[in-house]
Amino acid sequence: MYSIQEVSAKTGLSAHTLRYYEKEGLLSQVERTPGGFRQYTEEDLEALGLICCLKNTGMSLQEISCFVQLTRQGDRTLKERVELLRRHRESVIERMNEMQKYLEKVTWKLNFFSEKLRAYEAGQEGQE
Amino acid sequence: MYSIQEVSAKTGLSAHTLRYYEKEGLLSQVERTPGGFRQYTEEDLEALGLICCLKNTGMSLQEISCFVQLTRQGDRTLKERVELLRRHRESVIERMNEMQKYLEKVTWKLNFFSEKLRAYEAGQEGQE
DNA sequence: TATTGACTTAGAGTAAACTTCAAGGATTAG
């Protein structure tokens, strides 16, 4: 069992964000101490791991929430979840390919400016 | 010379967004017809190409605006621009590597759920 | 026991990047 601060340290999400995620339905109701403090289980941590993974690959919190709701409904939603993940995976791959293309352009521009800089600096030297 | 609609079609940015970018200083003052309509040059289009490239690799409009201001100041800012692009390039590469790692996890999860689905469907079949 | 500091809540505030609106002027097809 982990306090909100411990989970914050482990996940890199702020305590604020963890409460926010819970409010938005991304985590099933987190257990509490008698005093009302949150107590995260290993299971919660694992769920957060998947959430971060989906978030960091560009899934919106709304879609993640949708996925979590499906999970909560048990095995009869397995097919839907597989479809959702498959689509997400495709979109990530597509975005990465796009990114690669843009990266090449950035690299090209960088080389172009580097060359221009070298020429400029050579010119400056000559003037001094 | 292109109208705002033509540029919108060419770049995929809405006319609204094009005006917004201009207001935010991402484009140098676009020329106008006597009637006040925007007339984009080939140069503007090229600048927009770089802007989209930087934006699509995750640079904020603010940073892009900064880059554009430097460009406007001529060759003496070449070094700064090269530095900026180099840092951006590094960050893109890092993000892509991270993405790759997350993608593997998504793939793993997908396979896990696929397997679970197969087992579930086999079970269902047995029950019918 | 008192106080410090972490925790609770609902709700307001923020930043980025648009997007829409209202009101009006310009251009063009019929």
Place this chain on the structure above:
DNA sequence: CTAATCCTTGAAGTTTACTCTAAGTCAATA
């Protein structure tokens, strides 16, 4: 010439994902 369409502006509104605030509760320590 006129209607339809496109363009102009400044400003307000929207969405996402937080982030912060205020007012109060809980737990541990000097």
